[in-house]
Amino acid sequence: MVHFLHPDLSPRTIVPPDARKDALGYCVVQEEASPYSLVNICLNVLVTNLEKLCSERSDGTLCLPEHWRFPQELADRFLGVMTWQGKLTDRTVSIFRGNQMKLKLVNIKKAKISTAAFIKAFCHHKLIQLDATAVDPDLPISDIIHGLCRNSWLQQNLQCLLLDSTTSIRQDSRLLLFGQLTGLRVLSVYNVCFHSEDLAHVSQLPKLESLDISNTLVTDISALLTCKDRLKSLKMHYLKCLTMTKPQILAVIKELKCLFHLDISNHRQLQSDLAFHLLQQKDILPNVVSLDISGGSCITDGAVELFIRQRPAMQFVGLLATDAGYSDFFTQQGLRLVAVGMRNHPLDLPVQFTASACALNLTRQGLARGMPVRLLSEVTCLLFKALKNFPHYQQLQKNCLLSLTNSRILVDVPFDRQLSSEQTAQLKEELLRAVKELLAIVKQKTTEKLDDVTLLFALKALWNLTDESPVACKHFMENQGLAIFIQVLEAFSGSAIQSKVLGLLNNVAEVRELSSKLVTKDVVKHVSVLLHSTSMEVSYFAAGVIAHLTSDKQPWMSCDLQRSPLLQDLYVTIQNWPSSSCKMTALVTYRSFKAFFPLLGNFSQPESQLWALWAMHHVCSKNPSKYCKMLVEEEGLQLLCDIQEHNEADPQAQQIAASILDDFRMHFMNQQRLP
The missing domain is CATH 1.25.10.10 (Leucine-rich Repeat Variant)
Known part of the structure; x- marks a missing residue:
């Protein structure tokens, strides 16, 4: 669950998606978008016919015609198209050798090239940004860094380096020379073989402002105190090797007073309560704009609301897979990106198509269970509107209809219309x-x-x-x-x-x-x-x-x-x-208990009564917040009490009725303990 606060302000590092510019101009459905730009058409033709247009060196690699020259912006886009289409190989990447191409913003994400090909093609350019996330194992992270450090200009001027590894982080070399890249402002080493010693070197970089050390082997984050006066963004998702105590971690975070963005979201296996303790701190993160604590345990609406009220500059809070996010405080503050786009552009097909795909992905895999009902209700209405406005676009219709089959939407989202x-x-x-x-x-x-x-x-x-x-x-x-x-x-x-x-x-x-x-x-x-x-x-x-x-x-x-x-x-x-609290493969849900009431009141037929009680206990044990409330609203508690006290009631029926009532009492006692 993601909440955006203060809609008049946009988060500093979050840019709303633009379907017309997505993926370098490659809209998902060509006929549903604006025509391709002439530049993109030309670049696609060049990539498609690269083998025909280029000559071949003695080593089998391609070489551009001698008279060809590409300006920097066009060269960057050309490389991006090749990367996107999966055409970047040791044979083709060689066209970026020499000075015919002048590269500045390089994207080789998921590229399958070797170390030698990488160094020859890119390490002589005056790069400002390099995205080498998820590159092939034939190009190790350590080799990328060694290659970059061979160029003194890059050591001083490379500003953004994005890395992660598709292989086990323990298989890579530890000889990482980040400390030589003194111009870095943004560094991501997500899923890289990156240790506390590496963090110590990185923290000394004089211009570092943004750092992602998620899923690394860091055991101690104390080195961050070295850059406390310049670090503005820190992501440390799933630091499973941390050996520090929670007070020690919080003591470090408390010193990072320049942070605008912090991500301490947790993997579902960790069940960490670090975020819970962070929310209790009054003198921590005074300037924070966005905070992601998704997956944290013991998080309540009250604690999150108090934390946000003390920090009026906050624009974003991530609460996916937590127990928070249901308060009216969140649903009344601002809009979420999907809902905003769908509402503001109801007749813009690229926006509606992209939003329907986002809605589908956000509601599947159980994610809808963590979203407020009001948000789901709003998005559901917008999906219906998209269905009506674009009846002839099959994929959009499919996205919307599949979203609407979500069990949470079908069961919990109200549609009160006259x-x-x-x-x-x-x-x-x-x-x-x-x-x-x-x-x-x-x-x-x-x-x-x-x-x-x-x-x-x-x-x-x-x-x-x-x-x-x-x-x-x-x-x-x-x-x-x-x-x-x-x-x-x-x-x-x-x-x-x-x-x-x-x-x-x-x-x-x-x-x-x-x-x-x-x-x-x-x-x-x-x-x-x-x-x-x-x-x-x-x-x-x-x-x-x-x-x-x-x-x-x-x-x-x-x-x-x-x-x-x-x-x-x-x-x-x-x-x-088995016990009525057992787990079934399919989640049984009910909109009402009223169909059970005639069975519960029929003491002459204990068999049917027993089934109704088993069914009610099953759903109450799985979702007490919903079904205990339903028992009160539909006046079902008295029927359970009647069964428990009836002299001729079946003993097992009485036992299950008592269990439901016990669960009911326990649920509301727990609710009263919440702040």
Whole structure:
């Protein structure tokens, strides 16, 4: 989670993305962007035809025609295009030998060139900046530095050097001569074999202002005190080898009074509380503009808010993977980059396309769990607007729709809109059309016996559409949905498919006027078998279908299906389940507990009651902040108390009810202890 404060000020080192200039002018989708510049078209032609245009030296390397000359800016761009296209090799990089090219800002990121080729091509130029991040192992970091130090001009004038290693940091040489590069202002040695002794040399550089020592072998950062009066930016993410105590680390940081930017974010494996202790310091980082403490443990909204209020110049705070960021203080202060771009440029396709890709990456892999609901709600509305404004751009539509399938957005983000009667009617029509089309996809895939990602997404979409939506459930039943889903169960045996089918049948079974239509031989046959599935999720959802269908005796009386053996089987199965606090592969979520309440109040059917209690305890133990609040708002606590005190209640049901109430009390006691 990233929060930008004071929107009228822009962070010093953070530049909002420009889709038109991204990646040296290479927009992701050419037809969706402005035309390429003439310079870029020419450079692309040159790179594509480089072999034809150049002659070959005796050593097999390429040489430009003698009369060719490139001015510095054009040479830098030409090299950038070659690097971006992966065309920089020992054979091609030789065109930068000699004086036909005058380089200043060199980018060889991810290049596959040798030490000899690097030295011959670049170390005679008057470079101001070199980005050599993630270069091939054939070009070791130590060789890059030795090559640069061979040129006295570079020693005094190279200002920016960006390095990292794609190989193990312990495999590189320790002979790093950073101390000779006295002109350096910016240095990144992320993931490099860089020790405390190296830090001591670097800290003596007379012009150093920005330093990144993340994921290095530094054990002691005390050497930073040498440059305390000039260091403005420090990144020390994931310093796993630090041997200093927290008070010692904080004592060093406290002396760095010129820092504008500090990154002490943590890798998820460290679980460090350094940031927690830093936030308690009143006389530390007086001039800080941006602070990244993502991944830190024990961080609260109160502590972060107090820290920021004491430092009014702050514009950025990183809180991803922490327990902070939910306070109104953050959501009312400024905007986030993606939301800003989408809102300010609703009809600019490159902006919307780039933003949709950003939103997709920021909401996947569990990152959405750490974002405030208000921010997610805002971005979700903007995604809907992008879908409407650009209906014919498939990749943008895909980005938006995949973002909207995020479970946090589907479950937690509120959409409170008042619709006119015409809009409501239109919505019902669109819902009916969506159910029909999704069922058609499922039927086609089932006929072809093709269990691909399209089938899974169609099943998931139908499951979500019918969740607490009697209208959608009715559409499902009226369009032969039950027959199609029976075919799915007969055609596929994978637990991912079975759980989605049973999840939807749970939604239908919760609707009283429709549940009786599910009491058929096919449904009972499949759910009774799947009740004993080795997949916990499949068994759980099968049990839910049985619990709901058997709660009404009437449909069973008019057919020859046996209800009692099914209930007995349900009871025995639940008895054999692990604790309701167990972890399932799929995260079970509910928008409401109201569908469970009729089951909880039915003491004549303890089997269904037991399943409902197990389900409620499971989600309450996984997400107490959400579901304990739901228990209060929906007045479910009294039902749990009734079960706990009822003389004829099942002992295991009473035990689970007591566990839920204990978890509830513990959660709110913890909430009251928070500052």
